[in-house]
Amino acid sequence: MSEKVRDYPKLARDIIELVGGRDNVHQVARCATRLRLELKTTPEGAREKVGELPGVITVVEKGGQFQVVIGNHVGDVYDVVVEELDLDPEAAEAGEKPTVLNRIIAMMSAVFAPFIYVLAAAGLIQGLLIIAKTINPAVEQTGAFEIFTFISWTPFTFLPILIAITAAQFFKVNTFIAVACAAALVNPDFTAIAARIVDGEAVSFFGIALSPTTYTSTVLPPLILVWVLSYVERWCRRVLPSVVIQLFTPLICIAIMVPLTILAIGPISASGANFVADGYNWLVDLFPPLAAAIIGGFWQVLVIFGVHWGVTPMILANFEQYGFDSFQVFQTAAVIGQVGAAVGVFLKSRSKEMKQVAASASLTGVFGITEPAIYGVTLRLKKPFVCGCIAGAVGAVVVALFGSKQYVYAGLPGPLTVLNAYSPGTNSLLGQIIGCCVAFFGAILLVQFIGFVDLVDEQPKEIDNEEVEFYATQSAKPDALKIANPVSGTVLSLEEVDDPVFASGSMGHGFAIRPTDNKVYAPFSGEVATVFPSGHAVGVISDDGVEVLIHVGIDTVTLDGAPFAIRVSKGERVAAGQLLLEFDSDAIEKAGLSTVTPVLVTNSKEFRDIAIRPTAVAHHGEEILVLFPAPDHAQSR
Numbered sequence: 001m002s003e004k005v006r007d008y009p010k011l012a013r014d015i016i017e018l019v020g021g022r023d024n025v026h027q028v029a030r031c032a033t034r035l036r037l038e039l040k041t042t043p044e045g046a047r048e049k050v051g052e053l054p055g056v057i058t059v060v061e062k063g064g065q066f067q068v069v070i071g072n073h074v075g076d077v078y079d080v081v082v083e084e085l086d087l088d089p090e091a092a093e094a095g096e097k098p099t100v101l102n103r104i105i106a107m108m109s110a111v112f113a114p115f116i117y118v119l120a121a122a123g124l125i126q127g128l129l130i131i132a133k134t135i136n137p138a139v140e141q142t143g144a145f146e147i148f149t150f151i152s153w154t155p156f157t158f159l160p161i162l163i164a165i166t167a168a169q170f171f172k173v174n175t176f177i178a179v180a181c182a183a184a185l186v187n188p189d190f191t192a193i194a195a196r197i198v199d200g201e202a203v204s205f206f207g208i209a210l211s212p213t214t215y216t217s218t219v220l221p222p223l224i225l226v227w228v229l230s231y232v233e234r235w236c237r238r239v240l241p242s243v244v245i246q247l248f249t250p251l252i253c254i255a256i257m258v259p260l261t262i263l264a265i266g267p268i269s270a271s272g273a274n275f276v277a278d279g280y281n282w283l284v285d286l287f288p289p290l291a292a293a294i295i296g297g298f299w300q301v302l303v304i305f306g307v308h309w310g311v312t313p314m315i316l317a318n319f320e321q322y323g324f325d326s327f328q329v330f331q332t333a334a335v336i337g338q339v340g341a342a343v344g345v346f347l348k349s350r351s352k353e354m355k356q357v358a359a360s361a362s363l364t365g366v367f368g369i370t371e372p373a374i375y376g377v378t379l380r381l382k383k384p385f386v387c388g389c390i391a392g393a394v395g396a397v398v399v400a401l402f403g404s405k406q407y408v409y410a411g412l413p414g415p416l417t418v419l420n421a422y423s424p425g426t427n428s429l430l431g432q433i434i435g436c437c438v439a440f441f442g443a444i445l446l447v448q449f450i451g452f453v454d455l456v457d458e459q460p461k462e463i464d465n466e467e468v469e470f471y472a473t474q475s476a477k478p479d480a481l482k483i484a485n486p487v488s489g490t491v492l493s494l495e496e497v498d499d500p501v502f503a504s505g506s507m508g509h510g511f512a513i514r515p516t517d518n519k520v521y522a523p524f525s526g527e528v529a530t531v532f533p534s535g536h537a538v539g540v541i542s543d544d545g546v547e548v549l550i551h552v553g554i555d556t557v558t559l560d561g562a563p564f565a566i567r568v569s570k571g572e573r574v575a576a577g578q579l580l581l582e583f584d585s586d587a588i589e590k591a592g593l594s595t596v597t598p599v600l601v602t603n604s605k606e607f608r609d610i611a612i613r614p615t616a617v618a619h620h621g622e623e624i625l626v627l628f629p630a631p632d633h634a635q636s637r
Contacts, residue, residue, distance in 0.1 A: 008073060011055045012080035015068060018049045022085050030078040031534070031557030033507055033549070034060075035068040042066060057506050069501050071602055075530070111166045111223065118155050118162070125152040126408040130422055156409065159316075160185050160215055160222035167226035173233050177250045181229065182222045184258045185215035185266070205259060211267040219316055220269035225261045232256055280314060284326050288400035292330045296396025296439070297389050299334035300374060316409070324405040329421055329432055330396040332406075332413040337392030337439035339365035339415070341384040342373040344447025349454050368414030381453065387446035395439025402431020475611070475626045481544050483524060483625035484576060485618040487552075487597050488517040497598055499554050508549070508600040509610045511624065515595055520550055520581045521620045522574045523599075532557075535564030538580050539602070546627060547603040552583050554594045563587035577621050601627065 015035070016022060020043045027038040042061070050068055051059040055077075057069040070077055125148055132139050139145050155162065164182035168175040184190065193203050194214045203210050215221055236249040284291045302311075311327065318325035339362055346358035354377070361373035378385035405428050406413075408420040421432035475482065492512040497503045502512070522540060529547065530539035536556040539549045552564065563584035568574060585595045604610060611626040618624050 008055070008076035009080045011053060011070075012077045013084060014053055015050055015056075015077070016081060016084055018053075019043060019046050019066060025085055028078070028081055028085065029065075029557070030074050031532070031536070031555075033057075033069055033071050033074055033501070033537075033551070035070060035074055035077055035081065036557075037066040037068065039066050058501060058504075060501055067501075069506065071507060107167075107170055107223075111163060111170060114166050115155070115162045122152045122155045122409075126420070130408065131419060134422065134424070156217045156316075158186055159217050159219065163219065163222040164226055167223055171226055171230040173226060173230045174250070174253075177233065177253050178226045178229060180250065180254055181225055181257045181261070184254070185218075185222065185225075185261060190214075190262070191216065205263060208263055210262060213262070213266045215266060217316060217320055218266075221261055221266040224265050224269050225257055228260070228265065229253055229257050280327065281318070284400075288326075288403070289397045291326075292333075292396035292400035293393045295327065295330035296333045296337070296399075297393030299331055299392065300338050300370060300385070300389055319409055324407045324423075325409075326400075326405050328406040328409075328413045328417075329399050329404045329428075329435075332417060332432065333395035333399055333435050333439045334389070334392035335365065335368055335370055335414045336436045337390075337395055337443045338370045338373050338378060338385075338388040340391060340440035340443030341388030341447055342377045343440075344387065344444040345377050345381060345384050345452070347444065348448055348451070351454055354454065366415050368417065370414075383450055383452040384443075384447050387450055388443045391439045391443035391446055394442055395435040395437075397435075398438050399431050399435030402427050402434070404428040404431035404435070406432075475613075475623065477626075477628070479628055481542075481546060481607075481627040481629065482623050483542075483546065483548065483601075483627065484521075485513070485620055485622050485624040486521050486523045486548075486550050486580070486599060487513045487515050487519070488619045489513040489515040489597075489617070491615055491618050491624070492596065494598065494600075497554070497596055498594060499598075502551070502554075502598045502600070505604075507598075508602040509604040510548075510598060510600040511612050512596050512598045513618070515552075515585060515597055517620070518583050518585055519579060519620070520552065520583070520597075522576055522578045522580055523548055523550075525576045526574065528568045528570055528572045528574060528580075531566055531568065531570045534559070534561040535566045535581060536561070536583075538566065538568070540574065540580070544629075545603070545606070546601060549598075549600045549602050550580070551598045551600070552581070552595070553588050554596060556588060556593055559588065559591055559593070563591075601625070 015037075016025065019025065019037060019039055020041065024040050024043070025037055026040055029036040029038075046066070047059045047061060050056060055070060055073070057071055060067040060069065068077075129145065129148060129152065132145070160182040161179055164178040165175060168178035191214055193210070194212050196203060213221075232253050233249060236252050237245060240248055280291070315325050315327050318327065342358050342362045342365060346355055346362060349355050349358065357376045358373075361377050364370075365373050374385065378388055403426075404421050405423070406417070406420045407423050407428075408417075415436070418432050418436055419429065422429040490513065492514060494505055494510060494512055495503050497512050501507055520538065524540070524542040524544075524546065526540050526542040526546075528538065529541045530537075530549075532538070534557050536553060536559070537549060537551040539547065541547050556563070565582045567579045567581055574580070583595075588595050601607070601610060607627045607629055609628045613624045613626075615624070
């Protein structure tokens with residue numbers, strides 16, 4: 001009962017011709033249903049002409065893209081377009097070309113986010129060791145202390161390897177080649193060579209004197225290494241004969257990248273990070289309260305724009321050079337100020353929903369994770385976010401007046417890392433505690449006095465009893481095909497979806513869900529028809545021939561798969577209720593996109609009628625659609 005196969009290569013070539021030819025196409029991407037073209041100029045009448053092609057459902061111009069809606073067979077057309085335009089499929093898959101700044105931000109986030117909790121855990125262990133040593137100095141002589149000390153330093157010592165793993169995924173290079181190169185940088189033998197250089201013993205590589213730079217705990221050298229490696233590896237795979245490509249690609253890459261890094265990339269990038277750190281430290285030395293106010297007041301703004309990962313190299317450079325850092329004590333005040341604002345909302349709000357969200361967000365803030373507080377509470381209500389920033393700035397100034405520093409790296413600065421400011425014989429910890437109390441309680445008080453426009457709890461959707469009775473009658477018919485809901489959440493009509501293609505029903509009849517869970521389940525037993533590389537959508541076909549597309553969020557293809565985890569593969573047999581994919585709704589909303597999930601019967605025209613159960617909320621696995629086959633394949637409704 002599948003759609004009749006068309007000549008998709010011809011369709012692809014016709015689209016290219018009508019949009020002005022290959023020279024007019026700047027970039028190509030695809031999502032679950034659409035071919036997304038970035039054109040240099042849009043020819044007059046192109047939208048209408050392409051929309052009339054057999055196999056094209058409609059054309060939408062949105063977000064600077066010429067979007068050709070094709071449906072389930074978009075992959076067939078996309079593959080031909082990429083081949084005809086002689087594009088790199090991986091580059092094309094990335095879609096619209098980002099700005100340099102956006103790409104740097106995306107890179108920093110993609111590289112550091114996966115292992116930041118490992119660094120945070122190691123930092124907490126170091127903090128606990130400091131406390132234990134302070135309480136009982138003799139514990140430092142025990143074997144347990146020694147063991148936990150090297151455990152806590154291991155993620156930092158081998159940080160270049162962690163960076164190589166995540167950077168390889170971002171830059172799409174062979175992970176093992178990237179790790180081999182990074183591991184060479186932290187090889188104890190190379191560290192010994194660098195130590196000999198420091199002692200005055202000259203070491204050269206083919207007549208070029210080596211720098212004494214070491215690479216344990218460094219950030220920029222391995223990051224730039226993998227970036228350059230991506231070009232070298234692609235060159236190798238393009239020019240090497242297929243019979244030797246598997247062996248000679250890693251051979252050439254390692255032989256080029258490791259010497260290049262220790263001769264040029266490492267010394268230059270390490271100097272750059274130290275230069276930035278020195279510039280920040282200059283401001284702190286010149287006028288500490290000003291530096292503190294800027295960081296305490298604007299740190300959470302940087303979090304919103306996703307640029308907060310960019311300071312990590314500077315912070316690590318400070319710890320490497322001086323053994324302490326002031327930036328993170330000011331960060332901590334900013335984080336705790338935002339947590340205080342969320343607590344203030346919890347105390348003042350009269351909305352049951354907002355109280356629940358604020359309580360949950362405040363709890364995660366204890367661990368230094370403020371995104372739930374920002375996006376779910378303070379920024380959502382606007383004024384509390386400003387209150388948190390003001391309190392964070394004042395708290396950071398107090399911290400600066402005490403001259404506080406952090407002596408242990410805190411991957412996620414927050415209440416649990418306050419003790420990292422402890423140093424014997426100083427007021428560093430006292431200043432950190434007082435400043436953070438000012439930030440926390442100051443934010444609570446500001447929220448109480450300034451207030452905010454409270455959230456009004458959404459009233460349950462009223463359901464017409466006649467609609468319920470009609471659905472029950474339809475469901476009882478012997479030829480009814482019943483479809484279960486794949487995603488738990490609030491049920492919406494397609495007309496409520498903020499996307500003209502889905503809302504118009506041109507992709508098929510169905511409904512939409514505003515998810516309350518982060519999982520998508522199979523609505524019936526059948527076969528996985530389509531799995532998209534970005535992970536944002538999955539198509540399944542039932543044993544009765546019902547084709548269903550589940551598209552998580554709107555325009556989520558632009559996230560390049562980051563919030564999604566596919567749990568099935570194309571062609572796999574699945575049972576009703578089996579997990580198909582998981583997603584991170586917070587990450588989707590953080591990116592400014594909607595999580596509303598259309599559930600479409602893409603071959604709706606093969607059914608004479610489709611009934612949707614009238615309900616405000618539906619859990620996954622509950623019956624929600626009833627379809628009636630049309631033997632003559634007549635138009636539905």
